[in-house]
Amino acid sequence: MTTRYTEDHEWITVDGDTATVGITAYAAGQLGDVVFVELPEVGKTLSKGDEFAVVESVKAASEVYAPVDGEIVAINDDLEGEPAKVNEDPAGAGWFVKIKLSDAAQLDGLMDEAAYNAHTA
Amino acid sequence: MTDTLQKTPLHALHVELGGKMVPFAGYDMPVQYPMGIMGEHNQTRTGAGLFDVSHMGQARYEGDEKAIERLITADLEALNPGEQKYTLLLNDKGGIRDDLMVSRPWSGGGLFLVVNAATKEADFAHIEAAVAGKGKLTRLEDRALLALQGPAARDVMERLCADACRMIFMQCGVFELDGAEVFISRSGYTGEDGFEISVPAGDAERIARLLLAQPEVEPIGLGARDSLRLEAGLCLYGHDMDESRTPVEASLIWALARTRRDRGDFPGADVIARQIEEKTCQKRIGLKLAGAPAREGAEIADKDGNIIGIVTSGGFGPTVNGPVAMGYIDRGFLEPGTGVDILVRGKPRPATVVKLPFVPANFYRG
Incomplete structure (x- = not known):
């Protein structure tokens, strides 16, 4: 499994032709306490850069963008009742969606962990 | 960008405390501290929180009070020494130019005004133009303003300035706090018991540190200030009201003194009387x-x-x-x-x- 990062602070972990997407610990820290996550419906197709989710913190709403093209095959229903999981475990239980990749080559354009850490330093 | 922003006398303290600084009404202000908005909100509801509201406009008015009264909705004859009122500054159409606190903390006379940061220049210019030759408005730019809010605020003040705890909600006065002459009112913007404390700028950081050293008190940023006032149903100027909304529309008719309403001697009185009558807005x-x-x-x-x-x-x-x-x-x-x-x-x-x-x-x- 490989994890890549976007400049907009999404992470994407790829397992075969499916990828799990969430927001980084850095992003969650910047947003503060997450109180609601609006997720897309399963089956929706996304193009890289599309706004597919909205994270609401106490203060503001922030958009989350698709890191790659693909189709939503699962969403994290647990976030509906427990949005704080995004703060508690952003890289794990706080995941947002699973996407079936249409073009795995797009991953090459994203940052690896070292590059992302440099980006947020 | 940030070098064009103004700083309050507590700016260095905010940075030292880990405040996340953002531009607000032309000032570089803490939106939150490491505790976070949720934690700071709950701290203020259960303990006590210290807010820096020095960006707000403070002024003293001396002279013909009828000249300033006709701009606002309060009855200044009914405002006794030691009392504070929430009032509105209106335009000629009855629209709300600003909301403000007017009080009499001084036994020697004069009114103390506290207006919003974003509107203070326009407010003071408007008042000065209207009272020219009749009264004098002095901007108190050498003072900071702290708000200590929450159910434990009285325990803190009992320790540091016990006399201030003899006041009830919407009373005010001049007190000594850690050797400084301060104007304190028992009021705030959170829905909680609390105190707003006007302090000389040179004493502000020392007094803020003294308050923060009390076990009940944590620093609170603008983020929690907003969620607290929203839960308390209090308006944020420029958002919940502005020049296009009257006190009738803003559900603030209670801030229009009965005597003033009967006399109809405030800006836009005809518009407001019609709205009260028609009940359609x-x-x-x-x-x-x-x-x-x-x-x-x-x-x-x-x-x-x-x-x-x-x-x-x-x-x-x-x-x-x-x-x-x-x-x-x-x-x-x-x-x-x-x-x-x-x-x-x-x-x-x-x-x-x-x-x-x-x-x-x-x-x-x-």
């Missing part, structure tokens, strides 16, 4: 919903999809533990319990009109 109400918070600018629709209003403040209320909003809505939908939809990113979200405040006020009334 929109009014500010509270809204509760589930799920996604509704933010400022979200439209309010009836169950047939007709647009009937707009959200002017909205967010997550940590004490309510859910989204809360305020907005303007057409007559016919004002009754608490009325079901409406709020369009959040285009999606209708069911909401209910509710009585304000969302969280009962916890003022000390003696």
Whole structure:
């Protein structure tokens, strides 16, 4: 499994032709306490850069963008009742969606962990 | 960018405390500290929080009080020494130029005004022009303003300035706090018991550190200030009201003194009298919903999809533990319990009109 990062602070972990997407610990820290996550419906197709989710913190709403093209095959229903999981475990239980990749080559354009850490330093 | 922003006398302290600094009304201000907005909100509801509100405009007015009274909605003859009133500065159409506190902390006379940061220049220029030759407005730019808010605020003040605890809600006076001459009122912007303390700029950091050294007190940023005032049903100028809204529409008719209303001697009195009579204008109400918070600018629709209003403040209320909003809505939908939809990113979200405040006020009334 490989994890890549976007400049907009999404992470994407790829397992075969499916990828799990969430927001980084850095992003969650910047947003503060997450109180609601609006997720897309399963089956929706996304193009890289599309706004597919909205994270609401106490203060503001922030958009989350698709890191790659693909189709939503699962969403994290647990976030509906427990949005704080995004703060508690952003890289794990706080995941947002699973996407079936249409073009795995797009991953090459994203940052690896070292590059992302440099980006947020 | 930040070098064009003004700084309050507590700026260095905010940075030292880990405040996340953002531009607000031309000042570089802490939106939150490491505790976070939720934690800071709950701290203020259960203990005590210290807010730096030095960006607000403080001024002293001396002279013919009728000259300033005719600009606002308070009855200054009925304002006794040691008392404070919430009042509105109106334009000729009855629109709200600003909301402010007017008080008499000094036994020697004169009015103490505290106005909003974003409007202070315009307010003071407007007042100065109107009172020219009759009274003198002195801007107190050499003073900072601290707000100590929360149920434990009185325990803190009992220790540091016990005399101030003899006041009840909306009283004020001059006191000594750690050797400095301070003007204190028992009021605030959170719905909690608390004190607003005007201190000389040179004493501000020392007094802030003294307050923060008390076990009950934590520093609170603008983020929690906003969620606290929203739950308390209090208006944020420029959002929940502005020059296009009158006190009738803003549900602030209680801030128009009965005597002034009877005399009709305030700006826009004809417009306001007509609105009270006709009962047709929109009014500010509270809204509760589930799920996604509704933010400022979200439209309010009836169950047939007709647009009937707009959200002017909205967010997550940590004490309510859910989204809360305020907005303007057409007559016919004002009754608490009325079901409406709020369009959040285009999606209708069911909401209910509710009585304000969302969280009962916890003022000390003696």
